Amino acid sequence: MDISKDFTDHLLALAVTATYLLSGGRLTIGCSIIVMYALVKHDSVKKSKLANLESSEQGDAPKKKTCCGGKGGSSCCSSKPGGKKGGCCGGNCSSKKKNPSVEKIETVTPLSLSESADDLAIDFTQAFKPIKKARKMPKLVSGTKPHTKSTFFKKALTVSNEKLIDSQIYIFYSSLQGAAERSAKILLDVLSSLKDLTLAPKLMNLDDLSDFDDYFVNVPNSNALYIMVLPSYDTDSPLDFFLQSMDENYNDFRIDKHALRKLTGYAVLGVGDSESWPDKFCYQAKQADVLLAKQGGRRVFPVGEVCMKFGGDPKVMEWAKLLAETLQDDEPILYEYDESLETEEAEEPTDELTKESLIDLEDVGKSSELQDVNEIKQMIAKNSPTYKNLTKQGYTVVGSHSGVKICRWTKNDLRGRGSCYKHSLFNIVSSRCMELTPSLACSSKCVFCWRHGTNPVSKTWRWEMDDPEYILENALKGHYAKIKQMRGVPGVIAERFAKAFEVRHCALSLVGEPIMYPLISKFVGLLHQKRISSFLVCNAQHPEPLRDLGKVTQLYVSIDAPTKTELKRVDRPLYRDFWERMMECLEILKTSQSHQRTVFRMTLVKGFNMGEVNAYADLVQKGLPCFIEVKGATFCGSSDGNGNPLTMQNIPFYEECATFVKTLSAELQRRGLNYDVAAEHAHSNCILIADTKFKIDGEWCTHIDFEKFFELLESGKSFNHLDYIAKTPEWALFGNGGFAPGNTRFYKKKKNTDESKQSESEAARVASVSPIIA
Ligand SMILES: Cc1cc2nc3c(=O)[nH]c(=O)nc-3n(C[C@H](O)[C@H](O)[C@H](O)COP(=O)(O)O)c2cc1C
Numbered sequence: 207m208d209i210s211k212d213f214t215d216h217l218l219a220l221a222v223t224a225t226y227l228l229s230g231g232r233l234t235i236g237c238s239i240i241v242m243y244a245l246v247k248h249d250s251v252k253k254s255k256l257a258n259l260e261s262s263e264q265g266d267a268p269k270k271k272t273c274c275g276g277k278g279g280s281s282c283c284s285s286k287p288g289g290k291k292g293g294c295c296g297g298n299c300s301s302k303k304k305n306p307s308v309e310k311i312e313t314v315t316p317l318s319l320s321e322s323a324d325d326l327a328i329d330f331t332q333a334f335k336p337i338k339k340a341r342k343m344p345k346l347v348s349g350t351k352p353h354t355k356s357t358f359f360k361k362a363l364t365v366s367n368e369k370l371i372d373s374q375i376y377i378f379y380s381s382l383q384g385a386a387e388r389s390a391k392i393l394l395d396v397l398s399s400l401k402d403l404t405l406a407p408k409l410m411n412l413d414d415l416s417d418f419d420d421y422f423v424n425v426p427n428s429n430a431l432y433i434m435v436l437p438s439y440d441t442d443s444p445l446d447f448f449l450q451s452m453d454e455n456y457n458d459f460r461i462d463k464h465a466l467r468k469l470t471g472y473a474v475l476g477v478g479d480s481e482s483w484p485d486k487f488c489y490q491a492k493q494a495d496v497l498l499a500k501q502g503g504r505r506v507f508p509v510g511e512v513c514m515k516f517g518g519d520p521k522v523m524e525w526a527k528l529l530a531e532t533l534q535d536d537e538p539i540l541y542e543y544d545e546s547l548e549t550e551e552a553e554e555p556t557d558e559l560t561k562e563s564l565i566d567l568e569d570v571g572k573s574s575e576l577q578d579v580n581e582i583k584q585m586i587a588k589n590s591p592t593y594k595n596l597t598k599q600g601y602t603v604v605g606s607h608s609g610v611k612i613c614r615w616t617k618n619d620l621r622g623r624g625s626c627y628k629h630s631l632f633n634i635v636s637s638r639c640m641e642l643t644p645s646l647a648c649s650s651k652c653v654f655c656w657r658h659g660t661n662p663v664s665k666t667w668r669w670e671m672d673d674p675e676y677i678l679e680n681a682l683k684g685h686y687a688k689i690k691q692m693r694g695v696p697g698v699i700a701e702r703f704a705k706a707f708e709v710r711h712c713a714l715s716l717v718g719e720p721i722m723y724p725l726i727s728k729f730v731g732l733l734h735q736k737r738i739s740s741f742l743v744c745n746a747q748h749p750e751p752l753r754d755l756g757k758v759t760q761l762y763v764s765i766d767a768p769t770k771t772e773l774k775r776v777d778r779p780l781y782r783d784f785w786e787r788m789m790e791c792l793e794i795l796k797t798s799q800s801h802q803r804t805v806f807r808m809t810l811v812k813g814f815n816m817g818e819v820n821a822y823a824d825l826v827q828k829g830l831p832c833f834i835e836v837k838g839a840t841f842c843g844s845s846d847g848n849g850n851p852l853t854m855q856n857i858p859f860y861e862e863c864a865t866f867v868k869t870l871s872a873e874l875q876r877r878g879l880n881y882d883v884a885a886e887h888a889h890s891n892c893i894l895i896a897d898t899k900f901k902i903d904g905e906w907c908t909h910i911d912f913e914k915f916f917e918l919l920e921s922g923k924s925f926n927h928l929d930y931i932a933k934t935p936e937w938a939l940f941g942n943g944g945f946a947p948g949n950t951r952f953y954k955k956k957k958n959t960d961e962s963k964q965s966e967s968e969a970a971r972v973a974s975v976s977p978i979i980a
């Protein structure tokens with residue numbers, strides 16, 4: 207130890223500390239410096255003692271060069287006397303190696319940039335190989351996430367001792383082209399022939415159910431067993447709505463999450479096409495299986511997946527027979543309830559392994575498929591059965607969700623046989639009217655609807671969307687193409703035919719719910735730019751867009767029943783709060799949309815909604831519309847298998863409609879409301895009640911002055927329904943029939959006068975091709 211050097215060091219340290227303290231440093235900092243200095247000094251003294259001891263043991267000279275660690279410099283271990291350097295050891299010299307403590311530190315110190323290339327030589331050959339994926343976690347093996355409350359993946363086993371054969375079996379199916387329906391019937395035959403079966407199985411078309419809740423939120427009886435026979439479509443189909451409803455139910459806090467545990471069990475049979483859709487083969491049947499299980503359903507038989515191209519009906523039969531055997535089996539079934547199906551609430555896993563396990567589990571069939579339930583599709587894809595169906599019915603599908611169709615009244619008017627009731631009541635000439643809907647989908651499934659149960663249903667917009675400009679341009683093209691086809695039809699009046707190529711009115715009704723199209727106001731604006739008047743009909747289920755709607759020439763709200771119970775029975779609305787929605791819509795008509803020409807449209811269906819006149823009066827009182835248009839429903843073809851339960855017995859005669867209208871009008875007057883019967887079109891069983899503010903100087907003015915309407919619109923000034931009225935012609939007034947002069951009545955068969963009368967009333971009731979709602 208060099209005492210003189212140490213002493214100097216001490217003095218220097220003391221001087222530095224004193225200077226620091228004197229110059230205002232804090233006492234604690236000063237003390238700390240002194241203590242640290244003392245410790246370092248103590249350590250170096252200890253080390254040098256140790257070194258001296260070592261060198262004395264080895265008989266070395268007391269002055270020994272320490273290793274430079276490869277840095278070189280004056281004290282380099284390799285420095286030769288006289289300042290000349292031999293090669294540096296790079297830290298490997300014996301002086302270093304011999305010090306065990308230094309050697310130990312080297313093994314754990316991270317490599318520094320100054321270390322030599324030899325030291326950094328690392329084998330990278332494995333580095334860029336893909337990281338071996340963690341082994342897929344088998345479905346029923348727990349991959350429990352540590353430190354989280356909810357178990358990420360777990361199973362629970364229960365044993366049921368139910369005798370499945372005693373169950374009430376429901377065979378549900380959904381079918382666009384008939385294969386699932388056929389398969390469901392095979393199942394019905396096989397199961398019905400089981401000798402031990404206590405109750406006859408029931409066959410149900412999912413698309414005909416008024417309310418899925420009756421079966422999939424509430425269970426009809428305590429021993430129900432569901433068998434679902436489902437096709438898969440990668441295009442939109444009615445099944446999409448069913449699956450989305452199931453998914454919504456599961457996430458709706460108002461609904462019992464596990465409502466289907468009350469079933470004795472369920473099984474799903476998928477039919478599809480494995481050749482054309484290998485990646486999506488029977489994917490919707492699998493989705494349904496997962497959703498049923500999520501809601502507590504117990505799978506009593508594995509999901510069947512039958513390719514209707516290969517195997518077809520025999521495979522369905524095979525599955526049905528195996529299922530039948532199982533149902534007869536007394537062996538208890540081991541049910542596995544898989545809580546992984548409830549991972550929505552589970553926290554995001556943090557470590558990579560668990561994350562990867564999650565993906566694997568999703569692969570197993572949960573989330574990836576469930577996400578597909580809300581996949582955005584085209585409403586009516588060109589290759590879909592719905593598209594074919596609609597075009598077969600005479601629609602021109604525009605883009606992916608709009609449609610036009612010329613109705614029989616347009617054809618009639620072109621041939622001089624008269625316009626529809628809108629001419630009598632409001633001055634809309636059928637040959638210059640285009641019937642269009644920007645949404646072929648609807649949020650109701652009205653019993654009198656002529657959609658034949660195949661059009662998409664949904665509560666909200668869930669599809670790809672076309673631009674309003676595109677829709678209008680192509681709708682007009684489609685409409686004109688259909689008009690053109692009429693040129694060879696006998697009796698077409700050349701002048702009307704020519705004018706028909708300049709559409710003046712657009713009835714936004716047809717089928718579906720136009721107001722569901724999110725850009726409806728913009729679309730109406732485009733119509734007005736072309737001086738085409740707009741008649742928008744909505745089903746009183748969408749208060750928000752109704753409130754936001756801009757000016758229309760006439761705004762209709764369909765009032766299909768006067769009470770909550772009847773409305774549910776007639777409209778079969780998809781919304782649970784359908785009644786509250788309707789009430790809100792009526793309130794909007796009375797308030798924010800009261801500047802519009804508002805109309806209640808009532809479609810009378812005998813045995814369904816003609817009973818409670820007082821209740822209708824309540825609704826009128828609530829919405830205070832300008833007009834109430836009452837129309838008897840028209841029979842539009844078979845009710846067989848299309849979800850439309852109506853027969854001719856439900857179609858009212860003109861006289862019955864007239865009685866209803868008079869009674870309603872009297873009730874409104876009794877309440878002090880100024881309404882009266884104004885006009886009619888007896889030919890289509892349609893009668894108009896109007897607010898008496900449209901009776902100017904004793905003359906009804908229910909017609910529209912279209913020129914005035916556009917003038918006002920273009921002026922930019924605000925105006926209301928009374929600003930563009932026109933006098934109702936004599937022939938259109940109530941009691942005068944409403945058949946426009948200049949047209950010829952046409953009866954299919956020539957009859958005597960009495961028979962003709964009968965025929966007119968009959969004609970109003972039957973329309974195999976005409977819309978019953980237009
Ligand atoms: C437009 C279209 C899309 C289809 N998409 C699928 C699909 O994604 N997966 C599948 O397995 N089968 C698919 N199929 C085949 C149908 O599921 C199959 O034909 C089934 O038998 C139809 O049943 P249905 O006649 O009861 O409607 C598709 C068929 C069509 C016409």
Ligand code: SF4
Pocket residue numbers: 648649650651652654655656657716717718719745979
């Ligand atoms: S009648 Fe109209 S509201 Fe009712 S289901 Fe048909 S399109 Fe929808």
